[in-house]
Amino acid sequence: MTAAHCVDRSNTFRVVLGDHNLSQNDGTEQYISVSAIRINSGWNTNNVAGGYDIAILHLASSATLNSYVKLATLPANNAVLSNNYNCIISGWGRTVTGGSLPSILQQAPLPVVDHSTCSSSSYWGTTVKSSMVCAGGNGAQAGCQGDSGGPLNCVVNGAYQVHGVTSFVSSSGCNVYRKPTVFTRVSAYISWINSVVTLGSRCLLSLTVRKYLSVALKFGFVARKIV
Numbered sequence: 001m002t003a004a005h006c007v008d009r010s011n012t013f014r015v016v017l018g019d020h021n022l023s024q025n026d027g028t029e030q031y032i033s034v035s036a037i038r039i040n041s042g043w044n045t046n047n048v049a050g051g052y053d054i055a056i057l058h059l060a061s062s063a064t065l066n067s068y069v070k071l072a073t074l075p076a077n078n079a080v081l082s083n084n085y086n087c088i089i090s091g092w093g094r095t096v097t098g099g100s101l102p103s104i105l106q107q108a109p110l111p112v113v114d115h116s117t118c119s120s121s122s123y124w125g126t127t128v129k130s131s132m133v134c135a136g137g138n139g140a141q142a143g144c145q146g147d148s149g150g151p152l153n154c155v156v157n158g159a160y161q162v163h164g165v166t167s168f169v170s171s172s173g174c175n176v177y178r179k180p181t182v183f184t185r186v187s188a189y190i191s192w193i194n195s196v197v198t199l200g201s202r203c204l205l206s207l208t209v210r211k212y213l214s215v216a217l218k219f220g221f222v223a224r225k226i227v
Helices: 186-197
Strands: 014-017 030-039 055-059 087-091 106-109 132-135 151-156 159-168 181-185 207-209
Touching (some): 055 186, 132 159, 159 186
Antiparallel strands (some): 030 055
């Protein structure tokens, strides 16, 4: 599972599972080609704020599940987390606006900002849709370029669930105060995910390394989308 804007062009993709340090061979990586890409039909590459920024990658071969590569847990259909619910973003994105890309997988706490707050005029306004989830906005921790398609993991009933797919930040910078990182809300797409998974017997929804997404898709986007 990833963001539609990561895979909406004619390239050949592969996923790397079990990676941690991109600058060296950890000995835990699994390299698997992508046999098919299912992008939500509502996605418009010219309007990331329109939503539907989600895609499912069908793997050409099965992954080996072990202590480094595990299946992620999806949330219940249309589950919405409360304001300030503790979640974690992870990825290999920039740690500051305009900074360098780290080699080692990063993580940061990002509390949920509920939709009524995030869609208010002092936050994102009407840019944020109900099919999205906001997290962060304290002016410090945030998603940034290089984090796109990665997860917002939240502990529910004692287990991590992938509640968000990293989508976009403010064009003014990654960690702008009252401009939380915006994610595709996974729970809004459970029916769609289930429908596209049935199209491929080898599709793994989302795989995690040390409980965090390990599908490494690194591309050179800037602007409002995070990549």
